[in-house]
Amino acid sequence: MDLAIALALQIIYGIANLVLISLGLAIIFGMMRVINLAHGEFIMLGGYVVVISTNHGVNLWFAMLILAPVVVGLIGVIVERLLIRHLYGRMVDTLLATWGLSLVLIGLITTIFGAQTATTISAPLGAVPIGEYSTSGYELFLIAVAIVLSVVVYLALKFTRIGLVARGTMQAADMASALGVSTSKVYAITFGVGAAVSGFAGALLAPLTGVLPTIGATYIAKAFITVISGGTAILAGTTSASVLLGGINGIVSFGIGPTMGEVALLVAAVILLRLMPRGITGRIFRKSL
Amino acid sequence: MIRSRETRWSLFAAAVGVVFLFAAPQVFELFTIINLTTVLALAILALSLALVWGYGGILCFGQTMFFGLGAYAYTIAAINIGETTAPIFIAIFVAAAFAAILGYFIFYGRVSDVYLAVITLTVTLIFYSLLRSTSGPEYKIGNALLGGFNGVTSPPLNIPGDPSNVLYPEDMFYVAMAALILAYLFCVWLTQTHFGRVMVAIRENELRAELLGYDIRLYKLALFAIGGGIAGMAGVLFANGIGRVTPDIFNLYNTALTIIWVIVGGRGTLIGPVLGAIALFYLTSGLGTQASINNNLVLGIILIVFVLLVPRGILPGVIGIWDRAQSRSKLLRSEKRMRRRRAPRRPEQEAANDG
Numbered sequence: 001m002d003l004a005i006a007l008a009l010q011i012i013y014g015i016a017n018l019v020l021i022s023l024g025l026a027i028i029f030g031m032m033r034v035i036n037l038a039h040g041e042f043i044m045l046g047g048y049v050v051v052i053s054t055n056h057g058v059n060l061w062f063a064m065l066i067l068a069p070v071v072v073g074l075i076g077v078i079v080e081r082l083l084i085r086h087l088y089g090r091m092v093d094t095l096l097a098t099w100g101l102s103l104v105l106i107g108l109i110t111t112i113f114g115a116q117t118a119t120t121i122s123a124p125l126g127a128v129p130i131g132e133y134s135t136s137g138y139e140l141f142l143i144a145v146a147i148v149l150s151v152v153v154y155l156a157l158k159f160t161r162i163g164l165v166a167r168g169t170m171q172a173a174d175m176a177s178a179l180g181v182s183t184s185k186v187y188a189i190t191f192g193v194g195a196a197v198s199g200f201a202g203a204l205l206a207p208l209t210g211v212l213p214t215i216g217a218t219y220i221a222k223a224f225i226t227v228i229s230g231g232t233a234i235l236a237g238t239t240s241a242s243v244l245l246g247g248i249n250g251i252v253s254f255g256i257g258p259t260m261g262e263v264a265l266l267v268a269a270v271i272l273l274r275l276m277p278r279g280i281t282g283r284i285f286r287k288s289l
Numbered sequence: 290m291i292r293s294r295e296t297r298w299s300l301f302a303a304a305v306g307v308v309f310l311f312a313a314p315q316v317f318e319l320f321t322i323i324n325l326t327t328v329l330a331l332a333i334l335a336l337s338l339a340l341v342w343g344y345g346g347i348l349c350f351g352q353t354m355f356f357g358l359g360a361y362a363y364t365i366a367a368i369n370i371g372e373t374t375a376p377i378f379i380a381i382f383v384a385a386a387f388a389a390i391l392g393y394f395i396f397y398g399r400v401s402d403v404y405l406a407v408i409t410l411t412v413t414l415i416f417y418s419l420l421r422s423t424s425g426p427e428y429k430i431g432n433a434l435l436g437g438f439n440g441v442t443s444p445p446l447n448i449p450g451d452p453s454n455v456l457y458p459e460d461m462f463y464v465a466m467a468a469l470i471l472a473y474l475f476c477v478w479l480t481q482t483h484f485g486r487v488m489v490a491i492r493e494n495e496l497r498a499e500l501l502g503y504d505i506r507l508y509k510l511a512l513f514a515i516g517g518g519i520a521g522m523a524g525v526l527f528a529n530g531i532g533r534v535t536p537d538i539f540n541l542y543n544t545a546l547t548i549i550w551v552i553v554g555g556r557g558t559l560i561g562p563v564l565g566a567i568a569l570f571y572l573t574s575g576l577g578t579q580a581s582i583n584n585n586l587v588l589g590i591i592l593i594v595f596v597l598l599v600p601r602g603i604l605p606g607v608i609g610i611w612d613r614a615q616s617r618s619k620l621l622r623s624e625k626r627m628r629r630r631r632a633p634r635r636p637e638q639e640a641a642n643d644g
Contacts, residue, residue, distance in 0.1 A: 100592030106588025221414040259422040274398040
């Protein structure tokens with residue numbers, strides 16, 4: 001029984017982890033149909049913000065929950081203004097330009113901070129016992145954060161005026177623009193919010209993984225495949241794909257090993273896309289957010 | 290007209306390659322020649338992506354996956370078989386077959402091109418983490434230990450039918466250069482055939498090609514598999530050039546490199562990306578000796594600048610300027626003739642034009 005609970009928690013944590021690392025990408029993809037290849041680097045930047053600011057004596061929780069999203073969000077807005085807005089409607093070129101951005105960010109961080117970062121921060125909150133097993137309190141915290149974050153995004157999209165404008169732009173950008181919405185501003189804010197969420201995820205994961213200039217590469221494969229499997233609906237897509245792929249990943253990881261878990265996740269996603277080429281929300285949950 | 294010009298230039302490029310094949314060992318030092326094997330392997334990889342992306346419009350972000358599979362398949366087969374002729378074909382087959390299987394899911398699912406890019410990239414990164422985790426003694430295929438992070442030592446090529454007669458590193462240059470020329474001529478030929486023309490039609494307008502009755506899924510799958518096979522052959526040469534295969538072949542940096550070669554050299558040409566690969570290899574290895582400048586930074590800036598300012602790449606840009614200059618001088622000449630003829634009849638309009 002204790003084993004079952006521990007295992008279930010582990011799988012739920014895997015799902016929460018997928019939600020966290022994919023949500024920022026999903027916001028940008030759902031709104032703008034842009035796959036941001038610099039997504040991993042936004043996560044990486046969030047981690048660096050936390051490590052550097054806590055090394056300078058900033059409170060860890062303040063750095064994680066407020067500083068990292070704000071800083072990375074601002075970087076996102078700047079990137080959108082300087083780079084992405086020149087490429088609207090040219091999807092392939094946007095992909096390539098964000099890949100260039102990804103390399104530039106890796107290069108900049110490596111030049112400034114070196115290829116290795118020695119100082120890391122340990123995960124707070126200690127261990128939580130479950131019968132004869134125990135689980136990390138910080139992982140439980142991350143599960144809670146993933147749930148809260150999803151709920152906040154849902155409420156913001158569903159019940160606020162900004163959310164309404166955002167949904168309108170998502171469905172029919174030209175119509176929204178004809179009704180007086182500045183779609184260019186909506187896109188800039190969207191990109192900023194997406195970047196902020198990615199930075200937030202990076203900040204939360206930094207105590208578990210440490211930071212490296214190239215750490216983005218370890219997240220992007222999973223994040224991309226989750227978002228694409230989910231389809232364009234931001235929340236329904238991300239959560240349904242995370243539950244499905246995270247569940248498969250967790251079970252196979254437990255049975256065989258973590259790498260085979262990743263392989264199983266990928267194979268499942270490829271088969272899923274063969275059956276539903278436009279993702280889960282392209283076929284079912286179509287009207288969802 | 291254009292077709293004949295293309296063919297003429299391709300044959301010229303191949304002839305330059307043949308001259309280089311025989312001249313290079315006389316001109317360059319031994320170290321450069323040995324190094325060239327690796328460069329030429331990368332050039333063939335660039336060629337395969339130029340074919341798949343530039344001609345087929347298939348945005349493959351994971352061409353290094355077939356390259357790496359070829360390198361691993363060659364190495365593992367060569368260790369197990371004890372000679373290297375059959376492993377070459379095994380490597381090409383493995384890479385092409387994997388491309389065909391992946392391509393089936395992608396093209397028959399009618400996944401859009403951005404999704405295709407992301408899926409191929411993701412599969413490549415999964416290979417990277419999968420092979421990195423094979424460091425224990427239990428991970429072996431036949432006699433070949435996969436070796437995880439450190440990779441496997443690749444046996445050098447031998448003369449067909451004579452396993453003890455192993456090629457020297459400097460002899461590998463001839464093999465690699467000949468492979469590049471042959472692969473290039475094959476690609477040129479392929480783009481001139483009916484199949485190649487249909488591929489270009491699909492690239493330009495998928496729906497129209499389909500309405501004309503072509504099964505675009507099958508065409509794309511075939512081109513993808515051919516591109517995968519060529520990349521696999523490049524992997525064989527790469528394994529010989531470096532002397533070992535490591536999971537790093539599959540990493541994000543190398544994948545980005547292949548894309549940058551094609552962007553810089555130019556989509557829609559075959560020789561452009563080949564030259565792009567060679568030029569960027571020497572640029573990055575030159576930069577690598579200077580610790581202050583980071584390779585990622587330079588490559589990222591190159592990629593952004595080209596996407597924003599030179600989206601067609603260098604070679605098509607140059608051809609475009611050349612064509613415009615040609616047609617302008619032709620236009621000027623005919624205009625002058627016209628003017629001379631018309632001048633006596635319309636003096637007032639001529640004056641207005643000058644003013």
